[in-house]
Amino acid sequence: MIEVTDFQKVGVGLTGFGLFFIMFGVLLYFDSVLLAFGNVLFLSGLAVIIGLRRTFQFFFQRQKLRASTFFLGGVALVLLRWPIIGMAVEAYGFVLLFRSFFPVVFGFLGSFINIPFMNSLFTKLSGSSNTMV
Structure with a gap:
């Protein structure tokens, strides 16, 4: 740490x-x-x-x-x-x-926020191909 x-x-x-x-x-x-x-x-x-x-x-x-x-x-x-x-x-x-830094931040927010619509939005913004919901 x-x-x-x-x-x-x-x-x-x-x-x-x-x-x-x-x-x-x-x-x-x-x-x-x-x-x-x-x-x-x-x-x-x-x-x-x-x-x-x-x-x-x-x-x-x-x-x-x-x-x-x-x-x-x-x-x-x-x-x-x-x-x-x-x-x-x-x-x-x-x-x-x-x-x-924006894709990293959006990826973090997508994994941090567990709201289905927001999670998929942040996943698209981060450019991640991970489709876990």
């Missing part, structure tokens, strides 16, 4: 609060201050969880450079108080950055 240090637990907390503030900022009609605060907390939490070097290597890989540009450009636009355009650019960059 992977051991989680106290420092990484703080990172998970920062990331969680960042996601909360981003969701709350979207619910309050794209409040730029909440979105900016959420983005800063999310990125700092990510850096605390996996480390500064690995965060830098993740965002600046050659094949992910365009996605990172969109994501970090969206964060910059939100910080410059253009929240709607910034969140749209950031969402596009997020999808490009993490598109390789």
Whole structure:
């Protein structure tokens, strides 16, 4: 089992609060201050969880450079108080950055959720040929 240090637990907390503030900022009609605060907390939490070097290597890989540009450009636009355009650019960059993780997440959700319709939907989204119900 992977051991989680106290420092990484703080990172998970920062990331969680960042996601909360981003969701709350979207619910309050794209409040730029909440979105900016959420983005800063999310990125700092990510850096605390996996480390500064690995965060830098993740965002600046050659094949992910365009996605990172969109994501970090969206964060910059939100910080410059253009929240709607910034969140749209950031969402596009997020999808490009993490598109390789989506089949894994959908596969996990399909095995975790035991609702027949949802299970078959997540199985199709994950690309799995497993037809167990």
